[in-house]
Amino acid sequence: MKKTALLYVVLIAAFLAYVVQHVYTNSESERSFRSEELRGELGENYVMVTFLSGIEYWKSCLKGFEDAAEALNVSIEYRGATQYDAREQITVLEQIIAKKPAGIAISALDPTSLTGVIDKAVDAGIPVVLFDSGAPGSKAYSFLGTDNYAAGEAAADRMADLLGGKGKVAVVTLPSQQNHDERTQGFREAVAQSYPGMRVVAVEDDKGDAMVAKDLTEKLLDKYPDLAGVFVTEAAGGKGAGEAAGELEREEKLRVIAFDTDKDTLDMIREGSISATIAQGTWNMGYWSLQYLFHLHHDLTIPSPAASGDVSPLPVGVDTGISVVTPENVDDYYAK
Amino acid sequence: MKKTALLYVVLIAAFLAYVVQHVYTNSESERSFRSEELRGELGENYVMVTFLSGIEYWKSCLKGFEDAAEALNVSIEYRGATQYDAREQITVLEQIIAKKPAGIAISALDPTSLTGVIDKAVDAGIPVVLFDSGAPGSKAYSFLGTDNYAAGEAAADRMADLLGGKGKVAVVTLPSQQNHDERTQGFREAVAQSYPGMRVVAVEDDKGDAMVAKDLTEKLLDKYPDLAGVFVTEAAGGKGAGEAAGELEREEKLRVIAFDTDKDTLDMIREGSISATIAQGTWNMGYWSLQYLFHLHHDLTIPSPAASGDVSPLPVGVDTGISVVTPENVDDYYAK
Numbered sequence: 001m002k003k004t005a006l007l008y009v010v011l012i013a014a015f016l017a018y019v020v021q022h023v024y025t026n027s028e029s030e031r032s033f034r035s036e037e038l039r040g041e042l043g044e045n046y047v048m049v050t051f052l053s054g055i056e057y058w059k060s061c062l063k064g065f066e067d068a069a070e071a072l073n074v075s076i077e078y079r080g081a082t083q084y085d086a087r088e089q090i091t092v093l094e095q096i097i098a099k100k101p102a103g104i105a106i107s108a109l110d111p112t113s114l115t116g117v118i119d120k121a122v123d124a125g126i127p128v129v130l131f132d133s134g135a136p137g138s139k140a141y142s143f144l145g146t147d148n149y150a151a152g153e154a155a156a157d158r159m160a161d162l163l164g165g166k167g168k169v170a171v172v173t174l175p176s177q178q179n180h181d182e183r184t185q186g187f188r189e190a191v192a193q194s195y196p197g198m199r200v201v202a203v204e205d206d207k208g209d210a211m212v213a214k215d216l217t218e219k220l221l222d223k224y225p226d227l228a229g230v231f232v233t234e235a236a237g238g239k240g241a242g243e244a245a246g247e248l249e250r251e252e253k254l255r256v257i258a259f260d261t262d263k264d265t266l267d268m269i270r271e272g273s274i275s276a277t278i279a280q281g282t283w284n285m286g287y288w289s290l291q292y293l294f295h296l297h298h299d300l301t302i303p304s305p306a307a308s309g310d311v312s313p314l315p316v317g318v319d320t321g322i323s324v325v326t327p328e329n330v331d332d333y334y335a336k
Numbered sequence: 337m338k339k340t341a342l343l344y345v346v347l348i349a350a351f352l353a354y355v356v357q358h359v360y361t362n363s364e365s366e367r368s369f370r371s372e373e374l375r376g377e378l379g380e381n382y383v384m385v386t387f388l389s390g391i392e393y394w395k396s397c398l399k400g401f402e403d404a405a406e407a408l409n410v411s412i413e414y415r416g417a418t419q420y421d422a423r424e425q426i427t428v429l430e431q432i433i434a435k436k437p438a439g440i441a442i443s444a445l446d447p448t449s450l451t452g453v454i455d456k457a458v459d460a461g462i463p464v465v466l467f468d469s470g471a472p473g474s475k476a477y478s479f480l481g482t483d484n485y486a487a488g489e490a491a492a493d494r495m496a497d498l499l500g501g502k503g504k505v506a507v508v509t510l511p512s513q514q515n516h517d518e519r520t521q522g523f524r525e526a527v528a529q530s531y532p533g534m535r536v537v538a539v540e541d542d543k544g545d546a547m548v549a550k551d552l553t554e555k556l557l558d559k560y561p562d563l564a565g566v567f568v569t570e571a572a573g574g575k576g577a578g579e580a581a582g583e584l585e586r587e588e589k590l591r592v593i594a595f596d597t598d599k600d601t602l603d604m605i606r607e608g609s610i611s612a613t614i615a616q617g618t619w620n621m622g623y624w625s626l627q628y629l630f631h632l633h634h635d636l637t638i639p640s641p642a643a644s645g646d647v648s649p650l651p652v653g654v655d656t657g658i659s660v661v662t663p664e665n666v667d668d669y670y671a672k
Contacts, residue, residue, distance in 0.1 A: 007344075011344075011347050037373065037375065067636075071374050281652075284637070284638075284651050287638075300403075300407070302620075312656075312658070315480070315657055317483070317654070318655070320648075320652075
C-alpha cells in the first residue's frame with residue numbers, strides 16, 4: 001500500500017509538472033507569436049488591385065503576393081478592373097475600402113486618376129503601396145516597379161551585342177504612356193552615347209496591337225531594306241515584329257528585342273524569331289508589396305506609420321530590376 | 337482499492353495523452369518552422385560592415401538590422417573599419433568572408449575600392465547587399481540608400497517655407513563626395529526652378545569639420561549681411577553653422593538646415609539655432625538589408641539567386657526615403 005501511494009504521488013507530481021510546462025510553453029509561444037515572428041492573424045486579408053485584370057502580365061506579380069502571404073500566414077484576394085477604365089478601377093477600390101482590408105497593393109492605371117481614392121484608403125487607416133504603375137501625388141507609402149529608362153538602356157546593350165555594334169535600328173512603342181516613353185528614351189540615349197556604329201532611324205506607334213506592329217515592321221523594312229534591329233517596348237507588339245522577322249526572306253536576320261515574358265514571346269525566342277526580351281521583376285513587385293503592407297499593418301517600422309510629419313516609414317521607391325531573356329536562359333522564364 | 341485503481345488508470349491515461357500531444361505539437365511546429373515561416377536556423381549569422389565604425393550615424397542602421405534579425409530568428413554581428421581607410425575595410429571583409437557567414441551588408445567607403453572583395457564574397461556563394469553607400473560595378477545583389485538629389489530638393493522646399501520663398505542662401509558641403517554633390521545639385525536646381533525669389537550665392541567646402549563650417553558661415557555673413565539661410569549637407573558642419581546662427585545678433589534669424597539626426601543636431605533644433613534637418617531612412621536600410629540577405633540565403637526569391645544569366649533575384653535599388661525634422665516632430669527622432 002505504501003508503494004502504491006508513492007507511485008501515486010510521483011504520477012501526480014509528473015502530471016502537474018507537465019501541465020505547468022504545457023501552459024508555460026503555450027504562453028511563451030503566444031508571446032513570441034505576437035512580438036517576434038512575422039506571422040499574421042486570423043482573418044488578416046490583403047488585396048491586390050490592377051487594371052486589365054485578364055492579362056498575363058499580372059500573374060507573376062500575383063504569384064509574388066501569394067508567396068509572401070504564405071510566408072507571413074495571411075490571406076489575400078485579387079481584384080481588378082476588367083477594362084482599361086479609370087472609373088471602373090476607382091469603383092473596385094471603393095468597394096474594397098468599405099471592407100477595411102489589412103492593406104491594398106495597387107497598380108494605377110494612370111498617374112493621377114486614382115489619387116483621391118488612394119488617399120481615402122490611407123486616411124481610413126488602410127496601408128496602400130503602389131506597384132508597376134505609380135501615382136506619385138498620392139499618400140501611398142511606397143512604389144515598387146521597373147526603372148524603365150534603365151530597361152531601354154539594357155535593350156540597347158543587347159541589340160549592340162547582337163549586331164556587333166553596327167546597323168540601323170527602329171523602336172516600336174506606345175508614345176502616349178510614360179513608362180514606354182522612358183524605355184524609348186533610354187534606348188535612344190544609350191545608342192547615341194555608346195554605339196557610334198548604330199543609328200535609330202525611326203520611332204513608331206503600334207497602339208499596343210500585334211497586327212499594327214507587324215505591319216509597321218514590314219513598312220520599315222520596305223523603307224530601310226538593311227534595317228538590322230527593332231526594339232518593341234510593349235508585349236503585344238513584340239509578337240507582331242517577331243512574325244515579320246520570321247517571315248523575312250533575307251540573308252541577315254532582323255533582330256527583334258521585345259518586352260515582358262508572355263508565353264508567346266518566350267515561344268518565339270525558342271523558335272528564333274525574337275532574339276531577346278526584357279523581363280521585369282514582377283514577382284518581386286508582388287512579394288515585397290505584401291511584405292511592406294504587412295509591416296505597416298503590424299506597425300513594425302521605424303518610424304511608425306503613425307509618426308507625425310512627412311515621415312516615411314518604408315522605402316519610398318523600389319527599383320525591382322530587369323533581366324534580359326535570351327535563347328540560353330528562356331527556359332527559366334516559363335511560369336512554374 | 338477499486339477506486340484507487342480507477343484513479344490510477346485515469347491518471348496514467350491523462351499522462352499518456354499529454355505526452356502524445358506534447359510530442360505531436362513539437363513535430364508540427366518543427367515542420368512549419370522549416371517550410372513556411374520566415375525563421376532562421378541555429379548558427380545562421382549575418383554581418384554588417386561599415387567604415388568609420390564609431391560614428392553615431394550607423395546606430396540606427398544597425399538597429400534596423402537587429403530588429404530584422406529578431407523577427408527572423410537569426411544572429412548578427414557588426415564589424416567596421418575604424419578609420420576612413422579602404423584597405424582597412426577590405427581587410428575586415430577578407431576576415432569575414434573566411435568565416436562564411438550567411439550574408440553581408442556593406443556600406444562601401446567609396447564606389448570602386450571594394451568591388452574586388454565584394455565579388456569574391458558573391459563568387460564564394462555569400463550573399464552581399466550594399467546600403468547607404470554603393471559600389472555600382474560590383475556583383476552585390478542590391479543597393480539600399482537615400483536619393484540624395486531628392487534630399488537636396490526637400491531641403492530647398494523647407495528653406496523656401498522658412499523664408500517665405502525669398503532671400504539669399506548658401507550651401508556648405510563636401511564637394512569631393514558624390515552623395516554630397518547630389519544633395520547640393522538637388523538644392524540648387526530646386527531653388528532655380530521653383531523659387532525665383534531665392535538665390536544661391538555661395539557653395540563652400542567645410543571638409544566635414546564643425547569649426548570650419550562655423551568659420552565659413554561667419555565669413556559668409558560678413559560678405560552677405562542679409563544672408564537668410566544655409567543648407568549644410570553633412571552632419572558635422574550643421575552644428576558649426578547652427579552655432580554661428582545662434583550667436584548672430586540680428587533681427588532676422590539665420591535659418592540653418594542640417595543633415596542627419598545626431599543628438600547634437602536634434603538638441604539644436606529644440607533650442608532653435610538649427611531650423612530643420614534631413615533624416616535619412618537608416619533603420620529601413622538596415623532592416624531591409626537583412627531581409628534581402630535572408631531571402632537570398634534561403635533561396636526564397638523568384639528568380640532564384642542561382643538562376644542563369646544576368647537575372648536579378650531581388651530589387652536592385654531601394655530608395656529608403658528621407659524626412660524633414662522640425663521643432664514640431666524632433667522628439668520622435670531621439671534614439672529609443
